[in-house]
Amino acid sequence: MLYSRGLRRIGSAVLTVAIVVMISGSALLLGSDAAEPPVRIPSNVAWTATTIAKASSGNPLRGLIIARRCDRCHGREGFSSSPAVPNLAAMDRLVVWKQLDDFRSGKRSSPVMQPIANSLSEQDTADVAAYYWMMPIAPDPMDDRAFPQPLPDPKHEAVAVRLITAGDGSRGLPPCQACHGPIGLVTGAPSLTTQNAPYLLEQIEAFASGRRANDINLRMRSIATQLTEEERQALSESYGAGLAPSAGPPAR
Amino acid sequence: MPNSNSKVVLAPPPAEEQSGGEVKSSARKMIRVALISITLVCVWLTVRFPFQAESGLEYLLNGPNSVNPQTLHLRGEFVESNLGSTDDAGGGVTVRMIAEQYLFVPQCVVVPAGVPIRFRITSADVVHKLTISGTEDQIKAVPGYVVETRLQFPRAGVYEMPCHEFCGPGHYTMRSRLIAVPPEAFRNLSREARRDCALQ
Numbered sequence: 262m263l264y265s266r267g268l269r270r271i272g273s274a275v276l277t278v279a280i281v282v283m284i285s286g287s288a289l290l291l292g293s294d295a296a297e298p299p300v301r302i303p304s305n306v307a308w309t310a311t312t313i314a315k316a317s318s319g320n321p322l323r324g325l326i327i328a329r330r331c332d333r334c335h336g337r338e339g340f341s342s343s344p345a346v347p348n349l350a351a352m353d354r355l356v357v358w359k360q361l362d363d364f365r366s367g368k369r370s371s372p373v374m375q376p377i378a379n380s381l382s383e384q385d386t387a388d389v390a391a392y393y394w395m396m397p398i399a400p401d402p403m404d405d406r407a408f409p410q411p412l413p414d415p416k417h418e419a420v421a422v423r424l425i426t427a428g429d430g431s432r433g434l435p436p437c438q439a440c441h442g443p444i445g446l447v448t449g450a451p452s453l454t455t456q457n458a459p460y461l462l463e464q465i466e467a468f469a470s471g472r473r474a475n476d477i478n479l480r481m482r483s484i485a486t487q488l489t490e491e492e493r494q495a496l497s498e499s500y501g502a503g504l505a506p507s508a509g510p511p512a513r
Numbered sequence: 514m515p516n517s518n519s520k521v522v523l524a525p526p527p528a529e530e531q532s533g534g535e536v537k538s539s540a541r542k543m544i545r546v547a548l549i550s551i552t553l554v555c556v557w558l559t560v561r562f563p564f565q566a567e568s569g570l571e572y573l574l575n576g577p578n579s580v581n582p583q584t585l586h587l588r589g590e591f592v593e594s595n596l597g598s599t600d601d602a603g604g605g606v607t608v609r610m611i612a613e614q615y616l617f618v619p620q621c622v623v624v625p626a627g628v629p630i631r632f633r634i635t636s637a638d639v640v641h642k643l644t645i646s647g648t649e650d651q652i653k654a655v656p657g658y659v660v661e662t663r664l665q666f667p668r669a670g671v672y673e674m675p676c677h678e679f680c681g682p683g684h685y686t687m688r689s690r691l692i693a694v695p696p697e698a699f700r701n702l703s704r705e706a707r708r709d710c711a712l713q
Contacts, residue, residue: 269539269542269543269546271543272542272543272546272547272550273546275546275547275550276546276549276550279550279551279553279554280550280553299594300588300592300594300595301592301593301594302586302587302592303586303593304586305587307583307584307586307587308583309581309583309584427686428683428686429686430685430686430688433616433617433620433686433687433688433689433690434686435614435615435616435683435686435687436682436683436686438682439614439615439681439682439683440614440615440683444682445614445681445682445683447614447638477586477637478585478586478593478611478613478618478637479596479616479618479619480613480616480618483616483618483619483620484616486709487620
């Protein structure tokens with residue numbers, strides 16, 4: 262009798278402690294997490310060590326075969342013949358991997374790229390990314406690349422170079438090269454030194470209007486909304502003309 | 514004597530049976546209770562309910578003010594739709610901000626003047642520090658931790674908030690802005706207007 266009552270007491274004590282721990286723990290979590298109901302997630306990709314390892318695990322030889330599907334728009338060696346299409350040569354593996362993942366999950370929308378990304382497995386994605394990462398950016402007489410494009414307005418160069426190298430502290434605009442190379446690289450930020458002008462302009466406009474919103478923690482949306490119309494033109498034209506300082510693949 | 518002896522001998526069997534059964538059933542009950550409580554604890558430790566930022570195990574391992582700097586955009590209080598000034602249940606105002614290379618997001622926040630405001634700031638990459646112009650206040654933003662401070666702005670006006678901790682090649686342009694407005698004006702502003710003041 263005494264024995265069983267003791268056991269019962271211990272049992273109920275354990276239960277009480279468990280309930281108290283659960284309630285207080287949940288209350289603490291609830292208190293720190295007052296999220297508004299519609300939670301918007303910009304991208305399913307998070308740059309954890311696992312994700313980076315997965316995105317860097319591609320086999321470029323397998324990628325070479327898969328990338329033949331991309332030739333028509335992105336060019337045989339990653340330089341497009343149409344300036345409205347992005348160049349992929351020497352693009353960081355993590356960038357291509359993230360964008361394909363975002364197309365697949367619908368976080369970035371494109372009627373052309375979404376079905377293509379859907380047809381690729383995770384390993385295919387890493388392989389294609391590894392292939393383009395290995396492509397050189399040196400000029401090749403055999404391909405008909407659209408890059409570089411002529412600079413329509415020479416006045417734009419000064420505006421763009423200032424923003425690319427120095428940014429604008431009064432508006433909190435960081436220099437483009439601090440993240441997009443060649444000075445610094447932030448994980449997942451594309452190198453822009455060999456990118457086509459119309460494509461870049463379209464992306465800046467899309468970030469500013471919110472049509473494209475797959476940037477993690479609002480980075481590009483915050484910056485693009487603050488750029489004036491002239492600055493958007495100037496930046497994309499100058500990058501497209503290959504005028505970005507010390508154009509070349511980012512140092513690794 | 515023999516009578517009482519025989520009584521003693523006769524009486525125990527049913528009593529023994531009874532107490533044995535009671536021990537058995539109470540042991541079973543105890544096992545059931547223990548199993549239920551163990552299950553509940555396991556559920557709390559492993560399951561992340563929709564209203565929670567992390568599961569119980571993560572909570573116990575990380576402590577109350579810890580966050581994963583790489584997954585701020587996926588879950589928890591620093592998802593992009595929850596940044597900026599928000600009204601608390603208790604009637605106060607909380608400002609949530611992420612410091613990252615080389616921006617504070619949101620870049621501009623509107624707060625009511627003369628009211629204590631709760632700041633919750635974390636970093637997505639390296640250590641940053643928010644300095645608030647015209648005041649002595651500085652808030653350090655450390656990756657992995659949420660730094661909480663209470664501040665009050667006595668006068669309405671614009672406060673510049675540059676970064677005060679070298680954080681990389683874009684450090685010297687890193688700044689955000691805080692606009693303190695009278696509390697009545699603040700109440701009438703929409704959530705978007707409280708956040709998107711960067712161009713004004």
